[in-house]
Amino acid sequence: MIKQYERFVHCLALSILMSTSLFANNSNRITEPPPNIIIIYMDDLGYADLSIMGHPTINTPNIDKLANEGQLWTNFYTASSVCSPSRGALLTGRYPIRIGLAGEKKRVFFPESKGGLPESEVTIAEMLKENGYETGMVGKWHLGHLPEFLPTSQGFDSYYGIPYSNDMNGVKWGLETFFNEPDINMWKVPLMENKKVIEMPANQFTITQRYTEKAIDFIHSNKSKPFFLYLAHSMVHTPLFASKEFQNTSKRGLFGDVMNEVDWSVGRIIETLKELNLEQNTLVIFTSDNGPWLTMLEHSGSAGLLKDGKGTTWEGGMRVPGIFYMPGTIKQGRVTDMGSTLDLLPTIASLTSSKLPENKTLDGFDLSGVLRSKSPSPRNHFFYYRKKDIYAARLNAYKAHFITETCYRKDNQKSILEQPLLFQLENDPGEHYDHAIDHPEIVQGIKDLVSNHIETIEIRESELDKY
Amino acid sequence: MIKQYERFVHCLALSILMSTSLFANNSNRITEPPPNIIIIYMDDLGYADLSIMGHPTINTPNIDKLANEGQLWTNFYTASSVCSPSRGALLTGRYPIRIGLAGEKKRVFFPESKGGLPESEVTIAEMLKENGYETGMVGKWHLGHLPEFLPTSQGFDSYYGIPYSNDMNGVKWGLETFFNEPDINMWKVPLMENKKVIEMPANQFTITQRYTEKAIDFIHSNKSKPFFLYLAHSMVHTPLFASKEFQNTSKRGLFGDVMNEVDWSVGRIIETLKELNLEQNTLVIFTSDNGPWLTMLEHSGSAGLLKDGKGTTWEGGMRVPGIFYMPGTIKQGRVTDMGSTLDLLPTIASLTSSKLPENKTLDGFDLSGVLRSKSPSPRNHFFYYRKKDIYAARLNAYKAHFITETCYRKDNQKSILEQPLLFQLENDPGEHYDHAIDHPEIVQGIKDLVSNHIETIEIRESELDKY
Numbered sequence: 001m002i003k004q005y006e007r008f009v010h011c012l013a014l015s016i017l018m019s020t021s022l023f024a025n026n027s028n029r030i031t032e033p034p035p036n037i038i039i040i041y042m043d044d045l046g047y048a049d050l051s052i053m054g055h056p057t058i059n060t061p062n063i064d065k066l067a068n069e070g071q072l073w074t075n076f077y078t079a080s081s082v083c084s085p086s087r088g089a090l091l092t093g094r095y096p097i098r099i100g101l102a103g104e105k106k107r108v109f110f111p112e113s114k115g116g117l118p119e120s121e122v123t124i125a126e127m128l129k130e131n132g133y134e135t136g137m138v139g140k141w142h143l144g145h146l147p148e149f150l151p152t153s154q155g156f157d158s159y160y161g162i163p164y165s166n167d168m169n170g171v172k173w174g175l176e177t178f179f180n181e182p183d184i185n186m187w188k189v190p191l192m193e194n195k196k197v198i199e200m201p202a203n204q205f206t207i208t209q210r211y212t213e214k215a216i217d218f219i220h221s222n223k224s225k226p227f228f229l230y231l232a233h234s235m236v237h238t239p240l241f242a243s244k245e246f247q248n249t250s251k252r253g254l255f256g257d258v259m260n261e262v263d264w265s266v267g268r269i270i271e272t273l274k275e276l277n278l279e280q281n282t283l284v285i286f287t288s289d290n291g292p293w294l295t296m297l298e299h300s301g302s303a304g305l306l307k308d309g310k311g312t313t314w315e316g317g318m319r320v321p322g323i324f325y326m327p328g329t330i331k332q333g334r335v336t337d338m339g340s341t342l343d344l345l346p347t348i349a350s351l352t353s354s355k356l357p358e359n360k361t362l363d364g365f366d367l368s369g370v371l372r373s374k375s376p377s378p379r380n381h382f383f384y385y386r387k388k389d390i391y392a393a394r395l396n397a398y399k400a401h402f403i404t405e406t407c408y409r410k411d412n413q414k415s416i417l418e419q420p421l422l423f424q425l426e427n428d429p430g431e432h433y434d435h436a437i438d439h440p441e442i443v444q445g446i447k448d449l450v451s452n453h454i455e456t457i458e459i460r461e462s463e464l465d466k467y
Numbered sequence: 468m469i470k471q472y473e474r475f476v477h478c479l480a481l482s483i484l485m486s487t488s489l490f491a492n493n494s495n496r497i498t499e500p501p502p503n504i505i506i507i508y509m510d511d512l513g514y515a516d517l518s519i520m521g522h523p524t525i526n527t528p529n530i531d532k533l534a535n536e537g538q539l540w541t542n543f544y545t546a547s548s549v550c551s552p553s554r555g556a557l558l559t560g561r562y563p564i565r566i567g568l569a570g571e572k573k574r575v576f577f578p579e580s581k582g583g584l585p586e587s588e589v590t591i592a593e594m595l596k597e598n599g600y601e602t603g604m605v606g607k608w609h610l611g612h613l614p615e616f617l618p619t620s621q622g623f624d625s626y627y628g629i630p631y632s633n634d635m636n637g638v639k640w641g642l643e644t645f646f647n648e649p650d651i652n653m654w655k656v657p658l659m660e661n662k663k664v665i666e667m668p669a670n671q672f673t674i675t676q677r678y679t680e681k682a683i684d685f686i687h688s689n690k691s692k693p694f695f696l697y698l699a700h701s702m703v704h705t706p707l708f709a710s711k712e713f714q715n716t717s718k719r720g721l722f723g724d725v726m727n728e729v730d731w732s733v734g735r736i737i738e739t740l741k742e743l744n745l746e747q748n749t750l751v752i753f754t755s756d757n758g759p760w761l762t763m764l765e766h767s768g769s770a771g772l773l774k775d776g777k778g779t780t781w782e783g784g785m786r787v788p789g790i791f792y793m794p795g796t797i798k799q800g801r802v803t804d805m806g807s808t809l810d811l812l813p814t815i816a817s818l819t820s821s822k823l824p825e826n827k828t829l830d831g832f833d834l835s836g837v838l839r840s841k842s843p844s845p846r847n848h849f850f851y852y853r854k855k856d857i858y859a860a861r862l863n864a865y866k867a868h869f870i871t872e873t874c875y876r877k878d879n880q881k882s883i884l885e886q887p888l889l890f891q892l893e894n895d896p897g898e899h900y901d902h903a904i905d906h907p908e909i910v911q912g913i914k915d916l917v918s919n920h921i922e923t924i925e926i927r928e929s930e931l932d933k934y
Contacts, residue, residue, distance in 0.1 A: 048521055297900055304772045
């Protein structure tokens with residue numbers, strides 16, 4: 001237990017270091033000119049929804065190639081199990097509670113919402129913009145759709161995509177609407193260019209193809225300057241849509257068709273980088289906003305051997321595939337240490353020698369050492385938030401649950417546990433075997449970690465509850 | 468439905484063809500001299516217990532390499548969810564019920580058993596022996612341990628290994644014996660060389676290393692002749708043992724240590740083939756006898772997104788990784804069509820131009836076309852037997868359950884279903900969403916398939932119930 005405690009102290013020290021250092025180490029910049037950054041963000045893609053993750057009938061050769069030739073992280077966490085807070089955390093490197101994205105009532109933005117990611121928050125786009133990057137966003141935003149909250153107000157030079165989820169503004173809601181023959185008129189979702197609605201409802205059949213074209217256009221336009229592209233697919237969030245070319249191409253049904261199209265899209269992005277001789281100078285990151293939306297039955301993805309899915313603080317809700325690709329720079333291999341989408345901002349800051357946001361407590365760690373040399377990950381803990389509460393926390397191999405709740409299911413029950421559950425995730429990723437009674441000292445260590453963390457949280461109004 | 472029915476008729480036609488043709492097509496032989504065959508058979512390795520199958524902390528780079536450079540089959544079935552019948556079926560290409568390995572009482576052989584795989588059955592070893600192959604077996608046999616049933620009576624020139632499971636002849640039985648500090652004296656398992664016991668109890672700490680050495684010796688001794696090596700690891704069946712070199716090398720605990728050692732062993736076999744310039748002329752097959760033994764808690768493997776494990780007819784019990792490797796011959800890629808360990812005998816017969824067993828109804832299909840050119844698999848159905856009963860059957864994408872039973876669990880209940888369950892496995896590998904009511908015609912088609920199959924079964928005395 002002494003070793004465990006030492007690690008815990010070490011982790012706190014690192015947190016403080018991260019939170020106070022304003023500049024990333026200049027010597028860390030990996031290429032000259034600094035590398036381009038592309039984040040490909042999936043919606044509701046589960047841990048097991050890639051062929052490289054063991055899915056028996058989904059086929060993702062292009063994504064698998066990135067994983068095989070780059071780094072595949074198998075203990076990689078998104079900072080929320082639902083959409084808006086997950087996206088805010090990705091872009092700011094801060095837990096949703098710090099950035100106004102932990103609501104009392106709502107967990108994500110809805111079409112009637114009046115809030116958004118506060119302008120005072122610094123996104124990866126703003127950070128890189130200040131370092132001379134061209135910045136573009138393509139895809140689903142979901143961080144506020146009033147003009148002051150759109151991507152172009154958050155550091156992006158351009159935006160093309162849908163401002164919230166593709167199942168919102170539905171003509172009627174009900175599982176059957178998702179499972180019927182796809183019909184774009186069932187969801188009055190706007191497609192926007194910068195701050196202007198250009199199509200309503202968005203033609204979701206062609207949306208993945210059009211995102212891909214826009215992304216490729218952006219790369220072409222910026223081939224001579226450092227750029228940051230944030231490509232956030234609307235898929236594989238239900239309702240599922242695939243273009244004609246990809247319909248009925250997969251044994252996995254419509255979900256598999258959609259994955260074929262997304263995988264094609266990834267392939268096209270990589271081909272474009274190759275054509276433009278940018279592949280060695282571009283970091284491509286592929287991950288997901290949360291686990292599979294299990295309520296959607298066969299239209300939902302899969303978390304594989306992990307428990308539960310989207311909306312929950314079980315591993316299936318928040319552990320997602322994390323892939324980093326940059327030939328010649330990233331040391332190839334699987335990484336079983338912990339990482340998080342929270343780490344992307346500080347990691348990108350480090351790799352590009354960008355200035356970290358000032359006066360912000362960051363929750364991310366700089367993973368550049370792991371990427372370049374497979375050194376141990378600086379992240380040794382993670383907090384599983386749901387709204388404003390910490391439901392669970394992980395320290396090294398152990399995860400303690402303090403509150404459990406199964407979302408989107410008939411047996412939805414919130415339980416505040418008198419005796420926390422304790423799982424050794426490296427042995428037991430499926431969270432089957434509780435060891436709380438055997439290791440009260442580990443439970444206590446995690447409780448202390450949580451208490452220390454909570455002291456750093458300032459109370460902030462929720463943007464999600466503004467109507 | 469007409470298409471479904473056509474496929475069904477086609478499958479029956481193929482079955483009959485397979486069962487009546489006595490010679491494999493000579494033109495199928497793929498190399499001159501005919502290829503060496505190595506089957507590496509794991510014990511209780513689940514669908515998700517390889518890194519290539521998405522396990523987050525198990526690391527199997529050597530096995531993954533075979534999968535990446537050869538073919539990885541993701542719909543690959545073992546013919547039984549427990550040990551002895553699974554092994555008998557692998558070696559004969561026949562369902563256990565045809566070969567006396569479907570008991571009324573016992574499901575596997577125990578130290579007090581008097582039976583074994585009948586001498587009248589023709590094993591892959593006997594088939595290849597007749598074609599001039601040198602044949603060796605290393606590892607766990609479990610098809611009868613009286614002299615007349617040992618490997619050297621079933622076509623193998625030599626044998627080195629344990630005759631039954633590594634948890635048998637226990638000093639006492641109980642979960643805690645497995646989870647305590649490993650102690651070889653807790654299980655009085657003999658280690659044999661041909662028909663002689665050479666060590667008792669077998670030193671299980673070094674058993675994987677010694678199997679590997681023996682396997683390599685066999686390859687060296689036969690480098691100039693066609694050979695067949697059947698290497699059936701004792702691991703990862705509990706009790707788990709790793710040699711000193713591999714203890715505490717994995718984040719996945721002892722299970723991961725054992726997997727590291729098995730993966731090392733696979734690497735050593737491949738290196739040996741390379742050294743001897745035999746890699747292009749040797750078909751290496753890697754698979755498992757059944758799914759994970761879930762009762763063993765953290766000492767058990769994982770079936771990933773598949774339901775349940777060893778002992779059951781849910782997918783987790785009988786779907787296992789299936790890997791085929793032979794550079795230059797096997798068309799690289801994932802195969803999502805169906806295959807089975809039942810298919811190994813006819814496939815090997817085809818690739819080596821060996822004579823199929825005479826007067827035997829074979830349940831296997833020749834997969835050589837899939838291996839060489841990724842043509843569609845000839846297998847479109849599979850029967851999930853438990854003892855003498857067909858609990859479930861799959862036809863193309865659909866699996867109907869007629870009886871369900873969860874083995875080795877507290878809620879162990881056998882249910883003969885009035886209304887079968889029907890799962891579309893390509894969409895729903897986890898068997899969550901029953902479609903029996905939507906597709907009575909598919910249920911009926913599968914019932915007809917089962918009836919036709921049952922007509923081909925002759926009643927035979929069970930070897931497993933002989934004491």
